Amino acid sequence: MVPKVPLLQKGAEMGTLRRTWLKHVSLGAGSLLLSPVLAQLHGGEEPKKRKPWRVVFVMQANGFQPWAAQPKGLPIAEAGPAKTVDLPLDDYELSEDMEPLKPYKRLVTIIQRLHGAELRPSHSARFGALSGVLGRSAKAQTIDAALARLNPGTYPLVNLGVATEDRQAENGIVRVCSAWGPDQPIGTQLDPNLAYKALFGEAVAKIDEGGRLMDLIGDDVKRVQKNLSAAERERFASYLDVFETLDQRRELFRKAEAAPPSSGSAPKVDAGFASTLAAKRLTAQFELATASLICGLTNVVTIASGACGVEGYFGGLGVDDLELHQVGHFDAGKRTWQSVYTIIRRFHFQLIAGLVERLSQASDPDGRPLMENTLIVYTSDGADAHHSKGTQWPFVLIGNIGSELRPGRFLEFPALGQPGNRPINALYATLLHAVGQPRASFNPTADAAKQEGYGPLAELMS
Numbered sequence: 366m367v368p369k370v371p372l373l374q375k376g377a378e379m380g381t382l383r384r385t386w387l388k389h390v391s392l393g394a395g396s397l398l399l400s401p402v403l404a405q406l407h408g409g410e411e412p413k414k415r416k417p418w419r420v421v422f423v424m425q426a427n428g429f430q431p432w433a434a435q436p437k438g439l440p441i442a443e444a445g446p447a448k449t450v451d452l453p454l455d456d457y458e459l460s461e462d463m464e465p466l467k468p469y470k471r472l473v474t475i476i477q478r479l480h481g482a483e484l485r486p487s488h489s490a491r492f493g494a495l496s497g498v499l500g501r502s503a504k505a506q507t508i509d510a511a512l513a514r515l516n517p518g519t520y521p522l523v524n525l526g527v528a529t530e531d532r533q534a535e536n537g538i539v540r541v542c543s544a545w546g547p548d549q550p551i552g553t554q555l556d557p558n559l560a561y562k563a564l565f566g567e568a569v570a571k572i573d574e575g576g577r578l579m580d581l582i583g584d585d586v587k588r589v590q591k592n593l594s595a596a597e598r599e600r601f602a603s604y605l606d607v608f609e610t611l612d613q614r615r616e617l618f619r620k621a622e623a624a625p626p627s628s629g630s631a632p633k634v635d636a637g638f639a640s641t642l643a644a645k646r647l648t649a650q651f652e653l654a655t656a657s658l659i660c661g662l663t664n665v666v667t668i669a670s671g672a673c674g675v676e677g678y679f680g681g682l683g684v685d686d687l688e689l690h691q692v693g694h695f696d697a698g699k700r701t702w703q704s705v706y707t708i709i710r711r712f713h714f715q716l717i718a719g720l721v722e723r724l725s726q727a728s729d730p731d732g733r734p735l736m737e738n739t740l741i742v743y744t745s746d747g748a749d750a751h752h753s754k755g756t757q758w759p760f761v762l763i764g765n766i767g768s769e770l771r772p773g774r775f776l777e778f779p780a781l782g783q784p785g786n787r788p789i790n791a792l793y794a795t796l797l798h799a800v801g802q803p804r805a806s807f808n809p810t811a812d813a814a815k816q817e818g819y820g821p822l823a824e825l826m827s
Contacts, residue, residue: 416738423741428749465718475776477776486748497807506545516664521665523653553669557646651716684708744758745759769798795825
């Protein structure tokens with residue numbers, strides 16, 4: 366039986382009773398969507414119980430060239446520095462590719478010259494990009510899976526993607542980059558429509574054609590709202606905004622599925638969730654990721670743009686006629702190959718900036734914006750080039766996971782083979798430290814002489 370809360374009761378006793386009610390509230394049709402929300406509101410009454418955190422990985426195919434990460438006015442030394450360079454980003458402008466992150470530059474950390482030379486990432490390291498272990502199949506646990514195990518939501522890991530080429534996919538799913546462990550690959554959902562149904566389908570399936578998600582959970586919403594404080598109601602409203610957006614998207618899904626098959630390569634409707642254009646589909650996947658994070662359905666998301674492939678087309682940005690594998694071989698027609706990469710990568714950073722903005726507007730149980738307890742990691746499954754040897758592996762971090770990391774900086778480590786050079790595994794070990802689960806290393810090499818370098822990066826820690 367749900368305890369009754371006296372309307373005029375105040376102080377600590379009132380907070381305790383409301384907290385008890387939130388913890389035990391009986392939900393009807395809105396159980397799937399509102400249970401994580403209530404858990405977060407309940408957590409706000411007990412901020413010391415568990416520090417909230419979430420991590421988002423954005424992995425773009427075809428390589429992340431060092432010049433695309435390098436701040437303007439900061440030359441790139443071909444041989445690399447003799448010792449680690451640590452500079453404040455306040456003194457520099459972001460590159461053209463990264464310019465959409467300018468409003469959030471204080472949250473940005475650029476890392477150059479980590480290596481994955483043992484991963485043979487030419488075209489794509491696939492699973493190795495997030496595990497630091499050689500293998501185009503699942504040979505070890507990846508860092509997104511490790512984090513998801515530590516802080517599982519309703520869905521421990523939401524793994525979304527976009528393919529630029531025809532891929533054999535079962536129900537929209539391919540297994541290309543994430544793994545719970547050896548021979549335990551995790552599916553990446555390439556179809557935003559199917560991803561939507563997988564995430565929210567239990568609730569959506571109960572709505573008659575033309576119905577709304579908010580109508581379905583309306584009674585539960587009213588029951589919850591009347592037992593919330595003013596501050597809690599304000600936070601609850603931000604969650605409801607997410608559900609309103611999902612209603613709008615569902616109407617687009619319905620129209621798309623009812624539409625007759627389209628001819629040629631034109632999208633069926635002008636909506637990302639049904640579009641054949643990579644740019645629109647990626648936008649849709651970011652929207653799903655954002656909704657999942659804000660609603661508390663998950664705390665770890667991986668978005669694989671390109672799905673670890675190097676062929677095909679990235680449509681929707683004005684470069685639809687340029688085949689990506691040819692661009693990787695420096696053939697971009699009347700354009701320069703660098704400009705094509707910049708157009709596509711800049712779009713990715715625009716989507717990331719939008720994610721940062723949305724997470725900054727919603728609140729965590731500790732009362733802080735979600736973004737203050739979040740880290741976004743951007744890199745490529747192909748290290749620094751289309752045909753990379755893995756000697757350089759640029760990363761961009763946005764956020765600090767509740768002040769556990771020191772952002773607003775440019776870090777460049779010594780080159781491979783020089784004292785002080787570190788593998789990408791060291792960054793992943795750092796992330797585990799940042800979320801309060803330190804390990805001596807993450808997937809260290811069998812070579813004992815090299816294992817010391819696989820521990821966390823002190824330069825990143827607060």
